[in-house]
Amino acid sequence: MFRSLKTFLKKWRASRNGGHQLDALLAIADMNAPYAERSEWLIELAHWLHRGGSLQTDASATSEIADDESRPIPAHTRVRYLLHVLDRNPAWKTNVAGILRAVLRESDGISLLCDAGMPVHSGFFGALFERAQSSLIPPAPNRRELSALFTLMFRSQQDAEWISSLPADLLARIRDLFDYESSEANLQPGGALSLDLLAAMHNLTCQISSTGLSQTVRSRLGETDTPDALDVRKALEKQPFYRLTRAMLAVEAAHHAVEASTDGENPGTGTEAVRLLHEVNYLRILLDECRIATDNVFSHLYRNGVSVDIVFQVERMRMRIVRAELLLDAWMAADDLHAGARLVAELVNANHASQSVAHLLRSNFSLLARKVVEYSADTGEHYIARDRAEYLKMLRMAAGGGLVTVVTVCVKFAITGAHLQSMFEGLLAGINYAASFLLMHFLHFSLATKQPAMTAPTLARELDGTGTREGMDNFVASVVALIRTQSAAVFGNVAVVFPVCLVVQLLWHGIFGANLISPEKAHATLHSFSLLGPTPFYAALTGVLLWSSSLLAGWADNWFVLHRVGDALAYNRRLRMTLGVAGATRLAGFCRSNVAGVIGNLTLGLMLGLVPAIVTALAFGFEVRHVTLSSGSIGVALGVLGKGAFHTPELWWALAGTFSMAVLNVAVSFALAFLMAVRSRDLRAKDVRSLRGAFLRHVLRHPLDLVWPVRRSREAG
Template sequence: MFNSLISYWRKWRASRHAGHQLDELLAHADPAAPLAVRNQWLIELAHWVQKRGALVNVARGAGEAARYRPHTRLRYLLQMLERNPAWRLPVARTLRSVVAESDAISLLCDTGMPVRPGFWGALVERIETALIPPPPTRRDLSALCTLMFPDGDAADWIAAMPPDLLADLIALLHEGEDEAGDADWNPFGEDLLVAMHHLVDQIASTGLSQAVRSRLTYPRATESPFYQLGRAMQSLESAGQAFARGAPPSQHFVQQINVFRALIDDCSRAARQVYAHLDENGVSVDIVFQVERTKTRIRRLERLLEAWLTRGERGDRAAAQVQLLADLVRANRASQSVGELARTSFGLLARKVVERSAETGEHYIARNRSEYFTMLKMACGGGLVTVVTVYAKFLIASAHLPTVVEGFLAGANYALCFLFMHFCHFTLATKQPAMTAPAIARKLDDVDTPAGMDAFVGEVIALVRTQAAAIFGNLAVVFPFCLLVQWTVSAALGMNTIPPEKAQATLNSFSILGITPVFAAMTAVLLWFSSLISGWADNWFALHGIGDVLAYNRRLRFVLGRNGAARLAEACRRHIAPVLGNLTLGFMLGLVPAVLTAFALPFEVRHVTLSTGAIATSIGVLGMPVLRDPVLWLAVAGVGSMALLNVGVSFALAFHMALRSRPLRLGDRRQIHRALWRAVLRNPLVLLFPLRPPQAEARPEN
């Protein structure tokens, strides 16, 4: 029995690339067989065409065999039919019967379209599709294409079909159609019209929904292009009846085409208006999903219209239809890809929080000397508050409380200090990159122009300079003041703030040769995640109009007055995001290490400002001899790595998410890198300090 199971397993593995011989398939073509049998025959034929392995003695196009193996196999198939004329007519009639009896509307309309906005529901659906393929008994060309083209590269070789090979395949498809009496076997033109009607109805339904309509600027629904699109489609079909029968296009038909295309363009512009409204008033994942799906349907409608309007010889129409088929196969594969789903869902999630973070991040970039010195003062204030945070942390640790309790108190310590910084308009250096990255990503939209490239380079340099100022301001205050507190306590009370053993262990734990860089990178992830929470809170507040709810609440107006309610709403709008972000960051810095440690996953917070204060305290406890200890300098190097990783990792994560939030034209990456290096090498000091703009020379008056 065991040997039988092994044998079946080997056969199952071999069946992935196994298949019938071509002569066997061609000899068994039966146009009178049930549809399921004919579909299965066509699936096996498509499998043979895409099968791996070389063929010999086959006529090939110049350089063709090196690119697409299916083209070579199709030529071999045609040669086999020429050598066996008795097979040619049954094969042609079988192919025509499958096309005639199958429904192409689902393939034209629904293939590649997103179904639901939920990630997990769509994930389960795609996994089920991968594990349970559709049966070949359906009259659905979409299911048939899924079974015929399981590989992702099928669309490439279909789109690259050589004209002579395509002409031979068309001739095969029309072989003996007059003799068989099935000249009207191809309903593709009718299916295109039905598919366009279906897409128009779906586009109009979304565009006229309350969620979308309320975000457009049209005073009446009847003025919306979504309302007018359906009537334009009806007029286009009526005007194109003669065109569908082969007559040349009339002037009225051309006018209707132009009207219809203009309305499609208006619908695309309306979708962009919805995005502009969402960016300003808060992003909803569900609405973004609906708009993205509508944009996809608009592009599909344009593609179907182009295929329907294609005229000329039979080969020209077939070439257009083959290109459409390639697009549909590619979209079908993308709709079944779990990776594509993850990328799309991540983009929707990113858009929900990035735009709000970008507005906040604009305030953290110092572009001139005045803003630079303002940031420096804010950073010095943040460093002063961090001194209290450092010693409060030492006090909590000295109590030797249970791990989770200690983590909660440490988180409360961090959160309160961060909130104090916020309301005092101080800043902590490493919190800024995650907020400023979305603002930088906005500048990438225009890097394909010289002015846009200069703006992007200037913004990046200003960001680096701002981070340098913030880190310098934090460290310039936290180090001497922590040292001063230790010396003051030692001189006044004759005791140390922490035991010498704790001070030595602190220096050892910060060594760059240990796990400090890893902990610093993990801390940066927490910094980035807190920016997501902050962006989400700001977006939620704007999306649901909480400010207007508070400002116009009748009971609040009765208690606070009209102006008081408005001030309360404005204060909530300004502070909801930073307050929630600071609370989240503080408790994550305290509780995440405690929870991970409880599960035997050691993790400690490695924050550059907090660690600098801890090192200063340790130096004060251990005295001057520690300056000759290599452990100290390894710890200093570790703090340097914290600065780079805290800032770099959090910025990289936020910047990547900002790029994924919407389609951006990145331009030439090498050109961006060269522009950045040119600006830095021209004057490296711009990374540390804003230079004075060149002043124009005074000219004597004439």
């Protein structure tokens, strides 16, 4: 049989004649074949169901299928045709029904009901490796697990869609197929499924209770700053996770009492049935309370820092709660065919999601992304000018940042003029950048291109209200204010750094009779900034580095809060003895306010210096193209070359390249940060398109709003 099946499958897969293909497949169905062959036969049948294509049917089959809904789902049409062919061939139907019953009887159903879609490992990275491995090594058909068989039979989410939408008549005929010519010696599928559902619910409730009572979750269920030991014990006993296992045992005991009180034919209708219903309702209440407690854990994580592994464990617990409720509904509605179809569809969908690495990343990083975004929103709100006073303040801050950048440019030329080894030169340049950025931070100055990565996530808060007209208007007004602020910041930086660098070069030459850089270096500088060269590409990559620094800043803020470093500093014994209680508290507050800014500016400076050296050594040539630094470099080069530079095309191409830096530095860092903000809100693509359309309409009506805060900037766009 094995050789004949293999030979047939090879020929059958090469065929595309739908009706003849099915006849040949049904003809070799053998309910007495080994388990692996029966599994492989079911896999091929499932592939035939969702393959699509035309069917060659006889007149009666065509009439029956035509009676289906006006626009039938292709899989439904194929199921109907399959059942029609089996009704016309009783021998084939007997073997198919026997295969279905035998597979259910000989397979581990709990693996599907309880474990499908649930990661096995307790940590995020273990689950990530598990999914990557399963995508490379699919399960073998001889594994006696329904989850493995479902993985091989149903390979897309479309399978879940057509299963959940099966019409009532097809569901009834499928149920009759399972019961066709079943003998008393065979275990009935309905009874086996009920036992599997009960065992799976028992397994899930034990796992939910274990995770909920763990220190990781228990410490985040409520505020427990100063309770005494008795209050802790009482609080523990009141937790739904503590009572969940006993409630499940009570349901099982009531179920067994109902079975014992019936004669096997009529359902229990006495006190045992009432008790069962009472225990089931109590279990539902506890599961709902567990879900609420899980939401409280996420709220605690959101306020007090996020850990990827903790998010993973809590998210897995929530998935188990949802699965337990789904299984409980299916168990109580055993005669509802649509409920059974929805359960199977959900299991198919969950089993498919459990194989997806992208689904794991998307589901477990959303809260972390939201936390990082919210840090940036808190910081970036100070860098959005919404009125004229804030606009003028931003100009002053940007002018201060440009003044600091003058020193940075001069030190950079001194470092490059030393002709050091590239990696060491990159390290010194990174230290130079980091020192200047930190100085700007503590002096409350502004660097234009660093702002978009910090300010774009501020808009994420307003994304929550874009479902209304007022929320959409507020979002558009914030985007316009952000672009207007960036224009002011770029202008403030460049308006100071360019002329001051030019003056510094002229003064240096007038006092010392020498130039900061040689004429050859000046020409090379202008040529390197040309729009005709790789400048736009380098400017875009620099925007990525700017965004990365804001991401690291958000991570640092999250780490500081998650590990309660502020409390550790405030209550540190040595700090209290040295600085006093008030001094230690002020130090903790200072660190809390500045840790993200320090880490962000420090990493940005080091990346601007070291990343180009590393990328150039390992991959391709890469240089930083930052609009403020480049403007200062052009100012120095122009001071060296004199008025004659105005008559050379290289100066004008360099100025055009600098303009492209301003656009790309800001646009790329803003786009990446805003994309992360959108992901943290789980917005759909059509929602993002509607936001973009509203913004464009506003710009077309009020273009001056992008450069100056006129009074109508808050009107609907």
